[in-house]
Amino acid sequence: MTIRHSTENYPIFMRECIIEEASGNKPETKFYKVYEPFNCDKGFRFSYTPTGAKPRYYVNGLAELKKAYREFNAKEEKEWVASHEDGKPYKEQKLPEAVICSGERDSLCCKSMGYHPLWFNSETYQLSVEEYKEIMKYVEVLYNIPDIDETGRRKGRELALRFIDIHTAWLPDKLQTYKDNRGKPRKDLRDWLEIHSERKDFRNLLRVAMPAKFWMQYYNKDGKIKTEVDTACLYNFLQLNGFYALHNENAEITQFIRIEGNIVKPVNVKGVREFVRKWVVDRFEDRNVLNLVLNTPKLSPAALESLQEIDLDFTSYTSDSQYFFFPNKTVEVTKPSEKLPGGIKEHEPGADELHNYVWADDVIPHRFKLLPDMFKFKQTKGDDGQIKLDIDVIAVKSHFFGYLINTSRLYWREETEVRFGDDREATEEYVKANPFRIDGEGLLPEQIAEQKQNLINKIFTFGYMLHRYKDMARAWAPLAMDNKIGDIDECNGRSGKSFFFKVLSFLMKTVKLSGRNAKLLDNPHVFEQCTQYTDLLLVDDCDQYLNLGPFYDIITSDLTVNPKNNHVFTIGYEDAPKIALTTNYVPKDFDPSTEARSLYMVFSDWYHQKTEDNDYRETRSISDDFGKTLYAYDYSEDEWNADLNFWLQCCRVYMSLKDTGIKPQPPMANMTIRHLKASMGANFEDWAEGYFSPESGHLDTYLARDDVFNEYQRFSNVSRITMQAFTKRLKAFCKLCPWVDCLNPPELCNAGGRIQRAVQITPELRKTKDMIYIRSLRLDTKLDVNEPTLNFSAEDETPF
Structure with a gap:
């Protein structure tokens, strides 16, 4: 036998609970509830004795209510008989009201106000129809005063709609602005009565209670x-x-x-x-x-x-987490930690710990089941001290993962065609045996590293877009481009860029603009479809002449929306959509400002269209790799679930890296070449390849800049080109030309960065001119550094 004693510092309370009153020879049945409020183990703060005596279903206070009912009617009947000498029988009356409270503390407060409390052993207790009918035998009106936390509100609504005559008295929302002695928001009747302690306040609370019966x-x-x-x-x-x-x-x-x-x-x-x-x-x-x-x-x-x-909060994120809503559960993605090593936490629908509202069309209409990881990221330190990322592909269960791998295979032709030469059958067998391989056979380690770098960039970017939180330190816009080097102004495409963002639109509210319209931003209502609930603004298939500058401006600022037939409004930076762009052309600007705002993405030409104008052996589309159209009517729930798991794993990757300062960019060599070609133009490249050919005599020597400029004008028949534009094209040519080392070697330039020489115009006239010196890669070239150079002055032209 264990005996427990209360002390001044450790009180113990006990309440007698009547199950059935004594009747005739039948004795009273009862049990006792013991309450130890200071027990260290919350599971033992309540106990019942004797063991097994407490019934499964029990309404606390009901026995007391019955007793009060009998006493009330006994008193009323006595007064009735005394005042009705005609012998008219007395008809029993109900008590005015009883009040359902959320526990012992609230019930004591209710009783102190002079009302009859009822309460259950837990918030999840479900009042039965029989119990409700039993209560209503004794009272005219049954009130319910729920707690105003999430569970209390939910259970209060459920009870009100099950028994539509119950009057629900909701505590005011303002109560939650007050804190209790633990610093937590106040939520129940006891908290309210500590602030409003007069009986009239309690009467007023019940006066505004209403039933669901309308x-x-x-x-x-x-x-x-x-x-x-x-x-x-x-x-x-x-x-x-x-x-x-x-x-x-x-x-x-x-x-x-x-x-x-x-x-x-x-x-x-x-x-x-x-x-x-x-x-x-x-x-x-x-x-x-x-x-x-x-x-x-x-x-x-x-x-x-x-x-x-x-006013609802539709925020589905914090700075360190992102919620995804499914019909069967809500999934929270965070950075892996000791508490959550996997970084993915599942919540049951409507769980009390969730305070995020979501539009019905933002609920992903597929059931989610957690799967093992499909890849693993590794971080290493290079010789330069910089962190480098690597990836191990564990299992390509997701079709979208397979698509990302193939759009990252920059050297697929070396892997699948060059290696086998004209043996088409061997190529087909290899491709069939290795449908999704980032480290293909026959590739050099450097080539595999580039392909992995490309895949890592896509996974990181997808995760970045899924995290709805916007941080000024990571205000980027994905810019998806083709890796293939084609002719200048050639419109590459069909590489799967737009599909990347189409898949994102399954998970995000997306507004899509057609970038083919070079005058897109001339429309004052261009953003009218955007609201504070828009997650992604996609400018797809950007024209080569579309000015991307304004889009880059709004990446780090608010978004002003001018709807037709409505007033202009501004969406704050935090609520404005993230921006993404795709283009079949190479952007004209690769300046530091653009790079700071961009997350470049490079897509290989694994997916391509065979035409008479190219050398592809076949046409290959995304559906060819999977034997079906992805996300069509016949896409199975297992396939959806595999993709969903992969997408959440991408988001987890971004969460893991976002505070490290790492911004994985793709291999940009081909993009640089395409940019330089675009900067030159086909006309200039044709002229420069001839004028500065190894046999031209124009290399490794001083050339008057204005003479060279005039030569190009005569060749191109272009009279409106400026010296600044000519210089920009010449710089691009020198960076790209395989036999040129550099333009204007630094050791030949003066303090102003220019090369200037005195040129004999006539026997009597010498004139100082700006010069061009293009140094070739010939090792025997000797620079003439002894010829005097002239100092730069403010009156001279802009430095070269």
Whole structure:
């Protein structure tokens, strides 16, 4: 036997709980509830004795309510008999009310206010129909005062809608702005009574309580039943079922919504009325009630403007986490840690720890089941002290993962064609045996490293886009380009760039703009489709002459939206969508400002179209690799689940790297070549290859810049080109030309960065001119550094 004693510092309370009162020879049955509030183990703060005596279902306070009922009627009957000498029998009366509270503490407070409390052993207890009927034998009105935390609100709504005559008294939201002695928001009746301790305050709280039943029935003077809508109770009923008007300062028309758990659906007036009608029919209510619903003007558009307005937080992220919503669960992705090594945490739908609302069309319509990792990232330090990333492919279960691998195979022709020469059969067998391989046979270690670098960049970028949080330190826009080097201004394509962002649109609210329109930004309403709920603004297939500058400007700033027939509004940086761009051309600017705002992406030509103008052996599309169109009607749930797991693993990669300062960029060699070619133009490249050929005599010697400029003008028949534009093209040629070492070697330049020489114009006239010196890669070249150079002055032309 264990005996426990209370002390001044360790109180123990015990309450007698009556199960059944004594009747005749049948003794009273009861049990005792023991409460030790300071027990270190929360699981032992409550206990019951004797063991097994407590029934499974028990309403605390019901025995006391019955006793109060009997005592009340005994007193009333005694007074009745004394005042009615005619012997008219006394009819039992119900008590005015009883109050359902959320626990012992609240019940004690309720009792102190002079009311009869009832409570259950847990918040999850479900009051049965029989228990409800038993309670209503003794009271006219049953009140419920739920806690106003997430669980309390949910259970309060459930009880109100199961028993529509229960009057629910909601504690004011303002109560949560006060903190208890533990620093936590106040939430229950006891907390409220500490602030509002007078009985009139408690009476006022019950006075504003309302039932879910939204109609009243009574007999009119003709003795017929009259049914009317109780307007306040109707809107209470709608609110209990999750119907609200959404607060939106940027919308002129009220948007009605319905909240189910944490999922928000837009509804119209017809949808609201239909819900009420169906609810009445499903409950088999009287036809008068159904007619009331069908005929009432209180469900009209104008009347529904009185629905309670609500301001919801649709934030699905923190700075260190991202939530993904599925029908069967909510998944939280974070950086792996000791508490969560996998970095992926699953929550049950509507879990109390979740405070994030989500639009119904943002719920990913597939069931999620966690799968093992499909790849592993490794970090190493190079000889230069910089962190380098590597990837090990574990299993290509996801088709999207396979697609990313193949669009990263920059050297696929060396791997699958060059190595086998004209043996097409060997090539086909190898491709079939290695459909998704980033470290293919026959490739050099440097080539494999580049391909892995490309794949890592795509995984990182996909994860970056999935994290909705916007950090000024990581304000980037993915810019997807083709790796293939073609002719200048050649429009490469069909490499799978747009598909990358199409898949992102499955997970994000996306607004797509056609970049083919070079005058896209001339439209003042270009962003009118964007709202604060837009996640991704995709400018697809950008024209080579489309000015990308304004898009880069809004990457790090607010987004101003000018809708047609509505007022202009601004979406703050934190809520503005992330921006992504795709182009079949090489961007004209690779300046530091552009690079700081861009996450470059390079797509190989693994997917390509065979034409008469190219040397491809076949046409290959994404569907060819998988034997089906990805994400079409026949895409199985297992295939969806594999992709979903891969996408969340991509997000986890970004979470792991975002605070390291690492920004994985793809191999940019081909992009640099394409950029230089675009900077030159075909006309200039043709001229320069001849004019500065190894046999031309124009290498490793001083050339007057204006003479060279005039030579190009005569060749090209272009008269409007400026010296600045000519210089830019010449610089691009010298960087790209395989036999040129550099333009204007530094040791030949003066302090102003220019080469200047005195040139004999006529026997009598010498003139100082800016010179060009292109040094070739011939090892025997000797520079003439002894010829005097002239100092640069402010009157001279801009340095070369």
